[in-house]
Amino acid sequence: xxxxxxxxxxxxxSANFPGLVNVVGEPFGLLTVETGREKIIDLLYYLQTDPxxxxxxxxxxxxxxxxxxxxxxxxxxxxxxLVNNVRLRIKVWLSIDDLHIHTASVLWSGANxxxxxxxxxxxxxxxxxxxxxxxxxxxxxTAFPMRKEFPLEDPNRVDKKDYFFGR
Amino acid sequence: xxDIQLVDAPAGVEGAGFFATSLDKVxxxxxxxxxxxxxxxxxxxxxxxxxxxxxxxDLARFGAERLSFSPRQADLLMVMGTISKKMGPVLxxxxxxxxxxxxxxxxxxxxxxxxxxxxxxxxxxxxxVIPVDVYVxxxxxxxxxxxxxxxxxxxxxQTETLRRRNxxxxxxxxxxxxxx
Numbered sequence: 001x002x003x004x005x006x007x008x009x010x011x012x013x014s015a016n017f018p019g020l021v022n023v024v025g026e027p028f029g030l031l032t033v034e035t036g037r038e039k040i041i042d043l044l045y046y047l048q049t050d051p052x053x054x055x056x057x058x059x060x061x062x063x064x065x066x067x068x069x070x071x072x073x074x075x076x077x078x079x080x081x082l083v084n085n086v087r088l089r090i091k092v093w094l095s096i097d098d099l100h101i102h103t104a105s106v107l108w109s110g111a112n113x114x115x116x117x118x119x120x121x122x123x124x125x126x127x128x129x130x131x132x133x134x135x136x137x138x139x140x141x142t143a144f145p146m147r148k149e150f151p152l153e154d155p156n157r158v159d160k161k162d163y164f165f166g167r
Numbered sequence: 168x169x170d171i172q173l174v175d176a177p178a179g180v181e182g183a184g185f186f187a188t189s190l191d192k193v194x195x196x197x198x199x200x201x202x203x204x205x206x207x208x209x210x211x212x213x214x215x216x217x218x219x220x221x222x223x224x225d226l227a228r229f230g231a232e233r234l235s236f237s238p239r240q241a242d243l244l245m246v247m248g249t250i251s252k253k254m255g256p257v258l259x260x261x262x263x264x265x266x267x268x269x270x271x272x273x274x275x276x277x278x279x280x281x282x283x284x285x286x287x288x289x290x291x292x293x294x295x296v297i298p299v300d301v302y303v304x305x306x307x308x309x310x311x312x313x314x315x316x317x318x319x320x321x322x323x324x325q326t327e328t329l330r331r332r333n334x335x336x337x338x339x340x341x342x343x344x345x346x347x
Contacts, residue, residue, distance in 0.1 A: 031231055051260055109297065136253075136288075137252075137253065137288065138252050138253045140285075145287050145288070150287070151287070152286055152287060153285045153287075154281065154286060154289065154291050156291045156295065157280075157281060157285050157291045158291075159280050160285060
């Protein structure tokens with residue numbers, strides 16, 4: 001166990017952001033919280049620069065798609081405090097019609113490519129990003145392939161047709 | 168006495184001090200026993216190709232030990248591994264840079280059909296972008312299978328006419344891929 005418990009961490013966060021951060025759970029000891037997109041950069045800045053917490057390492061930025069929810073797309077931040085040996089997961093839910101969130105590349109340069117990947121696969125637009133282009137898929141792609149409505153299998157595939165298998 | 172086997176002379180007219188045959192056959196023998204492959208290796212099939220090149224399997228026995236890493240000097244494009252859709256135009260560019268005569272071998276399930284990667288980001292067989300002469304099945308194919316495919320390429324090369332690029336069938340094939 002690290003020097004900092006999840007309880008202490010949560011107390012510090014809720015003292016600085018009262019009512020703005022909700023706890024989702026603690027699966028496998030990983031504290032998971034939710035917040036709105038208005039406060040996300042403030043929260044990340046606080047976690048990064050606080051002299052006790054020192055969440056100086058941004059492990060990942062990614063997203064998730066739940067089509068049945070009202071706010072379908074969740075942007076997910078994984079932070080790691082190397083000093084305290086504690087990890088933290090932050091989720092921000094966005095409506096599919098308005099996928100704008102401020103970029104975290106102002107705090108971590110490494111967020112640049114993570115946000116490009118999240119844009120490429122989910123279509124989340126990171127406002128203020130220096131170079132928000134596709135990074136993995138072909139440049140002329142118009143869809144966002146990790147969204148649930150996108151067909152995963154390639155329609156050009158011929159050797160998986162049913163009649164080859166007597167179906 | 169050496170046990171090295173030499174290539175048999177082609178069929179022709181033989182007499183005292185002369186031998187006559189067609190230029191096609193001589194060129195076919197010369198080309199097929201000195202193919203310069205360009206290895207386009209992107210994944211595990213490429214590892215099998217490295218084994219094929221090694222002394223144990225020894226692709227040099229077939230005159231193909233001189234790998235060409237420039238497409239301009241290569242005769243045979245060996246595509247070994249998964250080709251993603253983003254890599255497709257690159258592969259096509261490599262093929263376009265090769266001079267005639269040129270042959271293409273798709274090694275392994277991924278290069279032939281996309282393999283297990285039935286997904287939006289992977290090319291479902293390189294024959295979507297360039298014409299292929301020989302397909303080698305396997306995931307990955309053993310070096311023996313790659314050599315078998317190489318011998319099939321050699322047979323193609325031997326039986327081909329001198330200027331394949333002038334044939335209407337070949338031109339039609341290239342035109343179907345949008346290649347001049």
